[in-house]
Amino acid sequence: MNISQEKTGKLNAVISINLNPEDYQPRVDKAIKEQAKKAKIPGFRPGMVPPAHVKRMYGKNILVDEINNLLSDTLNNYINDEKLEVLGQPLPKLEEDTQYNWDFNDNFNFTYEVGLAPEIDVDFNSKDKIDYYKISVDDETLASRIKNLRRSYGKMTNPDVSADGDVLYGEMQQLSPDGAVFEDGIKQTVSIRLENIQDKDIKASLIGLKKDDVVEFDIQKAYNNDAAKIAGLFKIDEEEAAQLKSNFRLTVKNVNRLDESDLDQAFFEKIFGEGTDVTTEEQFRAKIKEELEAMMVQDADRKLQNDLYNYSLEKIKFELPDEFLKRWLKATNEKLTDEELAGGYDDFAKNLKWTLITNKLIAANDIKVEYKDVFEQAKRQLDAQFRMYSPQPISEEQLAQYAVQFMQNKENANRIFEETKALKVLDYLKSVVTLNDKQIDFKQFSELEQA
Incomplete structure (x- = not known):
């Protein structure tokens, strides 16, 4: 041989x-x-x-x-x-x-x-400067979170007259340009959340309504041409929703209102569990603020990781065997079209470069990714998911059992391993680069991410 x-x-x-x-x-x-x-x-x-x-x-x-x-x-x-x-x-x-x-x-x-793979030099040091956001909980964000929690444990009532925040249950009929009911148009029973109505004048026309009241309005104007919301309202495709140009007639059948739960001990125990040491509104607000701030640390770290990703690709310039990689992608993905390859290759190349950079950092600095780290990351993710549906945490024993089941899926295990590896690299980079701490409230941070 x-x-x-x-x-x-x-x-x-x-x-x-x-x-x-x-x-x-x-x-x-x-x-x-x-x-x-x-x-x-x-x-x-x-x-x-x-x-x-x-x-x-x-x-x-x-x-x-x-x-x-x-x-x-x-x-x-x-x-x-x-x-x-x-x-x-x-x-x-x-x-x-x-x-x-x-x-x-x-x-x-x-x-x-x-x-x-090319030879690359990954020399990060204190001369590398990255903004790191310290996110504070502003009053508006805290109030919104508390309101959502109170509504989650609130009671449904049916007031006589609608107010902002209510849900109007009724029949919608599509109208022709002359104002008559469009014979072959949409006729459907719907639930309209007034908080989703974007146009101020239309929202005002929907406040103060009683059962059997009738009102007409421009559906596109009401939802600011949001095809997804209109599609969800009528249970139709977004493409069809985007083409709706008619006015609609709403006949109110009922007014639904979710009253917020009282800030009493029963509510506190629903949120934090029996025997909680939270007994006053002040303690409740402080606890929710603490939990929000912990979540915002994760948001800040996620943005820092994204910023380091972009910074690294700008700082560490190197080439890839692009033509070979394109042939390899085609050879291993039979259904991949030339157009899909051309449109997605740049993102693939960026992610591959980041992988090479992180692997080099791990090897050069003896960064270990152990099973216990991966397991704890799986528990954190599952805990965050459970909290989306219920703010009351599940027991540590249950969380560990769910994590074991979750990690038995090879795809899940690989994904969590890669995320844990990325966090390990992030922790290392945070220790060697200069972090410019910037104070910012959550609303400003959200606007920054959307920019």
């Missing part, structure tokens, strides 16, 4: 593997004998099929399988032994003029294209 490498560019190479019969014949003979022991062929007792018979019947298939296995083992061992950092996977290079007899006597020559 002979294996060699030839550089075809700064980040490209071709690996050639030459196989002689003595390289593959022992593997083939062994595979034929194993097949003979397991084969069930009429006229022969189980386990007594002559290997020569198996070779006549299945020899070429076995030869092809063993050649492929040998090539895979040889190629992987060579890459490991030579410490080649390849990107993607080696691509077989087809030689159109090469023909083989597959008669157990061929000398085979196979070649593979490989893309190589």
Whole structure:
């Protein structure tokens, strides 16, 4: 056997593997004998099929399988032994003029294209400066959170007259340009949340309504041309919702109001569990503010990670074997179109560069990603998800059980591992770069992220 490498560019190479019969014949003979022991062929007792018979019947298939296995083992061992950092996977290079007899006597020559990772320098230090936001809970954000919690545990009532924040339950009918009911138009029972109405004049017309009252309005103006909200209201496609230009007539059937829960001990225990030490409104507000601030630390870290991602790609410039990677993406994704490849390759390349940077940082600084770190990250994510539906935390034992089940899914486990690795790198970078602490309230931070 002979294996060699030839550089075809700064980040490209071709690996050639030459196989002689003595390289593959022992593997083939062994595979034929194993097949003979397991084969069930009429006229022969189980386990007594002559290997020569198996070779006549299945020899070429076995030869092809063993050649492929040998090539895979040889190629992987060579890459490991030579410490080649390849990107993607080696691509077989087809030689159109090469023909083989597959008669157990061929000398085979196979070649593979490989893309190589570039050498990069990841020198981060105190001269690198990144803004790090310290997010405070403004009064508006705190009030909104408390209101949502109180409404979550509130009681539904049916007042006689609608007010801002109510839900109008009624029948909507599509109107023709002349104001008559459009015979083939939409006629549907709906629930309209007044807090979702964007136009002030239309919202004003929906306040003070009673059962059986009728009002007409422009649906696009009411929702500020938000096709998603209109589609959700009428249970139609967004494309169809975007084309609706008619006025609609609403006939009120009922007014629904969710009254906010009282700030009493029963409410506090629903939120924080029985036996909570929260007994006053002041303590409740302080506790909710504390929880919001903890969530905002995560938001700030997420933005810092995104900013470091962009900063790193600007600071550490290097090339990739782009043409090879594009061929590899096409080869491994049969349904990938040229248009999809062209539109998505830049994002793929950026993420690959970030992966190379983080891997270099991990290797250079002996950053460890242990199972316990991954497990704790899974618990944090699950806890955050549960809190979206109920502010009352689940027990540590239950959370651990859910995390074990969650991590049994290989895709989940891989995703959490990558997220944990990214957080480890983030912690390292936070310790070496200069963080410019910037105080900002949550509303300003939200506007900053949307910009």
